[in-house]
Amino acid sequence: xxxxxxxxxxxxxxxxxxxxxxxxxxxxxxxxxRAIAAKLRCPVCQSENILDSQxxxxxxxxxxxxxxxAQGRSEAEIVEFFRSRYGDYVMLSPPxxxxxxxxxxxxxxxxxxxxxAYLLLLRRxxxxxxxxxxAAPERSPLTEQHLxxxxx
Amino acid sequence: xxxxxxxxxxxxxxxxxxxxxxxxxxxxxSVTGHAPARLRAARNVxxxxxxxxxxxxxxLIWSFATLDFSVAYVAANGSSQLPMIYRLTAMWxxxxxxxxxxxxxxxxxxxxxxxxxxxxxxxxxPWVIATLAAVQFGFLAFIVFLSNPxxxxxxxxxxxxxxxxxxxxxxxxxxxxxxxxxxxGFAIPFAFALASLIRTQAGTEWVKVVRGxxxxxxxxxxxxxxxxxxxxxxxxxxxxxxxxxxxxxxSLMPWLTGTALLHSMMAQDKRGLFRxxxxxxxxxxxxxxxxGTFLVRSGxxxxxxxxxxxxxxxxxxxxxxxxxxxxxxxxxxLRSERLSADALVESAWSRESAILGNNVLLLVAAATVFxxxxxxxxxxxxxxxxxxxxxxxxxxxxVPLMLAVVFLLGIGPSIPWRRMxxxxxxxxxxxxxxxxxxxxxxxxxxxxxxVLTIVAILAVSFAAAATLADVVTGIRARQRTTGEPxxxxxxxxxxxxxxxxxxLIVHLGIALIGAGIIASGLFQTAITVSLKPGxxxxxxxxxVTLRGVExxxxxxxxxxxxxxxxxxxxxxxxxMRPQKRFYRVRSMAxxxxxxxxxxxxxxxxxxxxxxxxxxxxxxxxxxPLVNWxxxxxxxxxxxxxxxxxxxxxxxxxxxxxxxGIEGVPAE
Numbered sequence: 001x002x003x004x005x006x007x008x009x010x011x012x013x014x015x016x017x018x019x020x021x022x023x024x025x026x027x028x029x030x031x032x033x034r035a036i037a038a039k040l041r042c043p044v045c046q047s048e049n050i051l052d053s054q055x056x057x058x059x060x061x062x063x064x065x066x067x068x069x070a071q072g073r074s075e076a077e078i079v080e081f082f083r084s085r086y087g088d089y090v091m092l093s094p095p096x097x098x099x100x101x102x103x104x105x106x107x108x109x110x111x112x113x114x115x116x117a118y119l120l121l122l123r124r125x126x127x128x129x130x131x132x133x134x135a136a137p138e139r140s141p142l143t144e145q146h147l148x149x150x151x152x
Numbered sequence: 153x154x155x156x157x158x159x160x161x162x163x164x165x166x167x168x169x170x171x172x173x174x175x176x177x178x179x180x181x182s183v184t185g186h187a188p189a190r191l192r193a194a195r196n197v198x199x200x201x202x203x204x205x206x207x208x209x210x211x212l213i214w215s216f217a218t219l220d221f222s223v224a225y226v227a228a229n230g231s232s233q234l235p236m237i238y239r240l241t242a243m244w245x246x247x248x249x250x251x252x253x254x255x256x257x258x259x260x261x262x263x264x265x266x267x268x269x270x271x272x273x274x275x276x277x278p279w280v281i282a283t284l285a286a287v288q289f290g291f292l293a294f295i296v297f298l299s300n301p302x303x304x305x306x307x308x309x310x311x312x313x314x315x316x317x318x319x320x321x322x323x324x325x326x327x328x329x330x331x332x333x334x335x336x337g338f339a340i341p342f343a344f345a346l347a348s349l350i351r352t353q354a355g356t357e358w359v360k361v362v363r364g365x366x367x368x369x370x371x372x373x374x375x376x377x378x379x380x381x382x383x384x385x386x387x388x389x390x391x392x393x394x395x396x397x398x399x400x401x402x403s404l405m406p407w408l409t410g411t412a413l414l415h416s417m418m419a420q421d422k423r424g425l426f427r428x429x430x431x432x433x434x435x436x437x438x439x440x441x442x443x444g445t446f447l448v449r450s451g452x453x454x455x456x457x458x459x460x461x462x463x464x465x466x467x468x469x470x471x472x473x474x475x476x477x478x479x480x481x482x483x484x485x486l487r488s489e490r491l492s493a494d495a496l497v498e499s500a501w502s503r504e505s506a507i508l509g510n511n512v513l514l515l516v517a518a519a520t521v522f523x524x525x526x527x528x529x530x531x532x533x534x535x536x537x538x539x540x541x542x543x544x545x546x547x548x549x550x551v552p553l554m555l556a557v558v559f560l561l562g563i564g565p566s567i568p569w570r571r572m573x574x575x576x577x578x579x580x581x582x583x584x585x586x587x588x589x590x591x592x593x594x595x596x597x598x599x600x601x602x603v604l605t606i607v608a609i610l611a612v613s614f615a616a617a618a619t620l621a622d623v624v625t626g627i628r629a630r631q632r633t634t635g636e637p638x639x640x641x642x643x644x645x646x647x648x649x650x651x652x653x654x655x656l657i658v659h660l661g662i663a664l665i666g667a668g669i670i671a672s673g674l675f676q677t678a679i680t681v682s683l684k685p686g687x688x689x690x691x692x693x694x695x696v697t698l699r700g701v702e703x704x705x706x707x708x709x710x711x712x713x714x715x716x717x718x719x720x721x722x723x724x725x726x727x728m729r730p731q732k733r734f735y736r737v738r739s740m741a742x743x744x745x746x747x748x749x750x751x752x753x754x755x756x757x758x759x760x761x762x763x764x765x766x767x768x769x770x771x772x773x774x775x776p777l778v779n780w781x782x783x784x785x786x787x788x789x790x791x792x793x794x795x796x797x798x799x800x801x802x803x804x805x806x807x808x809x810x811x812g813i814e815g816v817p818a819e
Contacts, residue, residue, distance in 0.1 A: 034678060041540045047397045049543070052390030054743070092542030099531045103541055106527075107520040107549040114512040122505060125497040 033066055036075050040065075040082055041092045049092055158223050161211025162302035168204040168259075169292040171197045175285035179278045187278075194281045198266045201259045201288060209256050212249065212301055216242050222308030225249060225301040231314035231737045233708035237325065242315045244328045248301035253329065254445060255291045257336040262288065265340045269361060276358075279347035287339055290472050298465050314708065314737035323383030331376025331403060335441035337369025338406065341413075342438035342480070345431045349483040359421045362434065364799035366417060370410045371792040377403050378665075378785045389743040389758045391678060391773040393781070396546040401525040402444035408518035409437040412511045415564075419507050422569060425497065428488040429511075435480035440518075442473055499571035506564040510557060517553040521546065551604065558611040558666055561659050562618030565652075580621075587617030608670045616663035623656050646794070654795025661787030668780030672753070677774040680760075684767035692774035694755060695719045699727075701768050709733045711744070714759045714768045718748065730759040730770070754778050 037051035042058040050058040050065070061082065068078050082090045094100030175197035182190035212225070216239045221227040229246050230239060243249040262284040270277055295301070341362040348358050380403070381393035394400060413433040419425040446469040497504045524541045531537055566580050591613035595606050626649070631641035646653040681689045688697035697717050704713035711733040718725045731744035748755040753776035760769030 030679075039544050041542060047395065047540070047542060048390075052388075052392070052395075054389075054741075087538065089538040089540055092540050093544035093548070094539050094541050099535065099537060100539055103524060103527045103545070104549075106523045107516065107553075110516045110519050110523075111553075114516045118508055118512045121508065122497060122500055126499060128496050 029069065032075070033062075033069060036069075036078060037062060037065060039079070039092050041090050043086050043090060157211050158215050158220065158302055158304060161208040162300075164204040164211075165208040165292065165302070166296055168201045168208070169289065169296055171201060171204070172285045172289040172292055175201075176282050176289065179282035179285065182278045191274075191278055191281070194278070194285065195266045195270060197285065198259070198262045198281060202263045205252075205256050205259045208302075209243065209252055212243050212252065213240055216240065219312070220308075221310065221312050222304045222306065223301075224303045224305050227305070227309045227312045229312070229315050231312040231708070233737060234312075234315055234320070235707050237322075238315055238320050241325050242319075243301075244332075245315050245319045245324060248295070248299045250328060250332070251291065251295055251299055251445075252301055253332055254336060255288070255295060257332055258284070258288055258291060258339055261336055261340055265343070265365070273344075273347075273361070275351060276344065276347040276353075279350050280343040283343035283346045284339065287343075287476075290475075294465075294468055294472070298468055311737075314735065317709070317733070317735040317738060317740050317742045318387060320708070320735075321383065321387050323379065323387060327376060327379040327383050330372055330379055332445075334369050334371075334373025334376045335406065335445060337365060337372055338410065338434070338438045338441050340365040341369070341434045345434040346480065346483065349431060349487045352487050359417060360799065362430075363414075363417050363421060364796065366410065366413055366434075367792060367796050367799065370407075370414055371789060371796065373403070373407050373410060374788060374792070375785065377407060378782070382782060385778070386745050386747060389745045391676065391756055391758075391771075391775060392673075393778075396543040398525050399448050401521050401546075402440075402448050405518050405521050405525075406437050406440040406444060408514045408521070409433055409440060412514040412518075413437055415507045416511050419504050423504060425504055426508075428484065432481075432484055433511075435484065439473065439476055439480065440522075442476060446473065501567065501572040501574075503564065503567045503569045506560060506567050510560050510564065513553050513557050513560070517550055517557075520549055520553070524549075551608070555608055555611045558615050558663070561662060562611075562615035565656060565659065566618065566622050581618065583621040584614050584618035588614045602674075605670070605674050608666075608674075612663050612666040612670060615666070616660065619656050619659045619663060623653065623660075626653070650794050650798035654791045654793075654798065657791030657794060658788050659791075661784045661789075661791055664784030664787055665781050666784075668777045668782075668784060671777035672775045672781070675776050678771065679773075680769065680771045682763055682767060682769045684763070684765050687767070689770075689772070691755065691772045692753070692776075693720060694725070696728075696755075696757070696770070696772060698768065698770070701762060701766065704729070704731050704733075706733070708737065709735045712759070712762065714757075714770060716746070716757060716770070718755065728755070728757050730757040732759045749779055751779060752776065 034051055038049050040050045040061065042048045042050045042053035042055055042061070044055055044057045045053045048058070050061045053059075064081075065078060068081065073081075079091065083095075088095055088098075088100065094103055096104055175194040178190045178197075179194035182188075182194065212223075214220075215223045215226045216230050217236070219226070219230060219232055219239070221230075225246070225248055226242075229242050229249070234242065238245075244253040262281075265284070266277075266281060269280070273280070344358060344362055344365075377400075380400070384395070385391075385393035413430065416426045416430055416433060420427055420430050497508065499505065524546060527541055528539055531539055562584055563581075588610055591610050592606070595609050600606055600609070627638070627642045627645050630636070630645045631638060634641065634644075636644065677692055679689060679691055681687075683689070683698040685698055685700050688695050690696070695718070697719070699715040699717055701712055701714050704711040711731045713729045713731040716728045716730070718728060726748055728746035728748060730746040733742050733744055734740075735742065743758055746757045753774055756773040756775055758771040758773075760771060762768045
C-alpha cells in the first residue's frame with residue numbers, strides 16, 4: 001500500500017521537477033529581463049505589467065529595460081530609473097517606505113492579530129472545558145469510543 | 153411595436169420595485185398579526201417578481217436579438233456584425249445589463265428558497281422574505297433610477313457601437329452567469345442569518361439550510377473564478393490566468409471567506425461551536441459579493457476619479473453597502489451575547505482547533521487581499537499620490553498564507569473532533585510524512601533551491617498524499633468489516649459518506665489545482681522571436697517553424713494568422729494558427745491565441761506584429777501542468793456536488809407546520 005503511494009507521488013513529482021530542468025535552458029539575460037519587467041507597471045494600462053502589455057508605452061519601456069541591462073545596470077538602478085520617470089505608480093510591488101510601508105505591514109499585523117485571537121480563544125476554551133471535565137469525571141471512559149463513533 | 157416591448161419590460165421592472173416594498177411591509181407585519189395571510193402575500197411577491205424580472209430581461213435580450221438600436225444600451229453594446237450567440241449574451245456584457253442578471257438570479261433564488269423552506273421554517277420565514285425582498289428593492293431601485301438599461305433614444309442610431317471584442321468569446325456565455333450565480337447564492341444564507349439574529353436563534357435547522365446554500369454558492373463561485381481564469385488564459389494572451397487584477401481580487405475575497413464559512417459551519421453542525429462567528433462570516437461573505445459586483449462595475453478600482461464621473465451611482469452603491477453592513481454587523485453586536493455556543497474547543501489537537509486555524513488563515517488572506525486592492529484608492533483619496541499594489545506584492549504575502557492552508561487541508565480531515573490521541577497522529581500520518589520526505593529529496597535532486605518553491609511543492613504533495621490516504625483508509629476499513637470486493641466497498645463507502653468523501657474529493661481537486669499553479673507559475677518558459685517564413689525556434693523540446701502568414705477574416709473583424717508547424721524529434725505533430733484580429737466597429741485590435749494541450753503542459757503561441765519581409769513576431773510559452781488546474785476544477789465540482797447531494801431537507805408534516813404558523817415553534 002505504502003509503496004503504491006510512494007510510486008504515485010514520486011511520478012507526480014518527477015513530472016513537476018522535469019519542468020525545472022527545461023526552465024534553466026532559457027537565456028540568462030532574458031530571464032532577468034522578464035523578472036524585472038514583471039515588477040513594472042505599464043503606466044497607460046489597467047493593472048498590467050510591461051511584460052504582458054501590448055501597448056506602445058510598455059514596448060518602449062521593454063526596449064529601455066533591455067538596453068540598460070545590456071549596459072550592465074543593476075535591477076535596483078533600472079527600477080529607480082523608471083520610478084524617477086513615472087513615480088511610485090510604476091512599481092507593482094509598492095516601495096517599503098512612506099505609504100507603501102503600511103501595505104507591507106498590514107498582512108503581518110493581521111496575522112499577528114489572527115494568531116493572537118486563535119491562541120487566546122484556545123486557551124480560554126480549553127481551560128474552561130478542563131474545569132468541566134473535572135466536574136464530570138464519569139464522561140471520560142466513554143470519550144475514546146465516542147470519538148470513534150463521531151468520526152464516521 | 154418593438155419600441156413598446158422594451159417599454160413593457162421597463163414597466164415590469166418598475167412593478168417589481170413597487171411589489172418588493174409591499175413584500176417587505178407584509179412580511180414584517182406578519183410577525184404582529186394576520187400571520188399566514190400576510191406571509192403568503194409576501195411570498196407570492198417573490199414568485200411574481202421572478203416573472204416580472206424575467207420578462208424585463210427577455211425584452212432586453214429580444215432587443216439585442218432584433219438589433220433595436222433605439223434602446224441606448226443595445227446601441228452601446230451591440231452591432232449588426234455581432235454573431236447571434238453574443239447578441240443573446242451581450243446583456244451582461246456591460247454595467248447595466250450585468251446588474252439585471254444579478255437581479256434576475258436574486259429573484260429566482262429568492263423564490264426557490266421561499267418554496268423550499270416556507271413550511272419548514274415558519275418562524276424565520278417573515279425575516280427571510282423581508283430580507284430578500286429588501287435586497288431586491290436595493291437592486292431594483294438602483295436599476296430603475298440610476299442604471300437603467302431600458303432607456304430609449306430618438307432618433308435611434310442606425311448602427312450600434314458593438315460589444316467589446318474581448319468579450320466576443322464563448323467565455324462570455326459561461327463565466328459571468330456562473331460567477332454571478334455564486335455571488336447571489338450567498339444572499340440566501342444572508343437572509344437566514346439575519347432571521348436567526350432577529351429571532352436570536354441559530355439552531356441546527358439553520359445550519360442545514362445555510363450549509364446547503366453555502367455549498368451551492370461556493371461551488372458556483374469556484375467554478376466561475378476558474379472559468380474566468382481559463383478565459384483570461386486563452387483570450388488575453390499573456391500566458392497566465394491570474395493577474396491579481398482588482399477585478400479578480402474582488403471575486404477571490406468572497407471565495408476565501410466562503411471557504412472559511414463552509415468549514416466553520418461544520419463545527420457548528422457537529423459540535424454546536426462558533427455560532428456568532430458563522431453568522432459573521434455569512435454577513436461578511438455577502439457583503440464582499442456586493443462589493444465585488446459594485447466596485448468592479450463602478451470603475452472605481454481603476455481610479456477614484458472614475459467614481460466622480462457618475463457620483464449618483466457611486467453614492468448609491470456606498471449607501472447600499474453601508475446599509476447592509478450596519479444592519480448585518482449591528483444585529484450581530486446586539487445579539488451575539490445570546491447566541492453563545494453549547495460547547496467548547498477542548499484541545500488544541502482537535503478538528504475544531506484545526507478549523508479555527510483554517511479560518512484565521514483564510515480570513516487573514518481575505519483581509520490582506522482587501523487591503524491590497526483598496527489601499528491605492530485610499531492613498532489617492534487621502535494624499536493624491538498614486539501607487540500600485542500588484543501581482544508581486546500579492547504573490548509574496550498571500551501565497552505563503554495559502555500554502556499554510558494547503559498543509560492544514562491535508563491534516564484537518566483526519567484529526568478527530570474534541571481531542572486526539574497522539575499515537576493516532578503518528579500512525580495516521582506515516583504515508584503523508586513519507587511523501588513529504590520523498591518530495592523534498594526529488595525537488596532538491598532537480599536543483600530547485602528557491603525556498604518558497606520547495607515549500608509549495610511539499611505542501612501540495614503532503615496534502616495530496618494525506619487526502620488519498622484518508623480515502624483509501626476509509627474504503628479499506630469497510631472492505632475489512634464487510635468482506636466486499638474493493639470496487640463495491642469503494643462505491644458503498646463513498647455513497648454512504650457523501651459529505652465526508654465529497655469534501656475529501658474537493659481537497660484532492662484543490663491539491664491538483666495547487667500542483668498546476670506551482671508548475672505553470674514557477675516553471676513557465678517564455679520566448680519572443682521575430683520569424684521570417686521558414687525560420688524556426690525551439691521551445692520545451694518542440695521545434696516551431698513559421699510556414700507563412702495569411703488572412704483570417706471573420707464576422708465583424710479582419711484577421712491575420714501565422715501558420716506554425718510543430719515538430720518533435722523530427723516528427724511533425726500539428727499546426728498552430730495564432731491570429732491577430734482587428735474589430736472594425738470599435739477599431740480595436742485583439743490577439744487570438746493558439747494552444748496545444750497535453751497532460752504535461754500547454755504550448756501557447758501568441759502572434760505579434762508583422763515584419764517587413766513577410767515575417768511576424770511570435771511569443772511562445774511553455775506552461776507545464778497548466779491543465780491540472782482545469783482538471784482540478786472537475787474534481788472539485790464533482791466532490792462538491794457529491795457533498796451537496798447529502799444535504800437533506802427535513803420536511804415537517806403538514807399539520808405540525810400549520811400549527812407552527814399559528815405560533816407554536818416548529819423549529
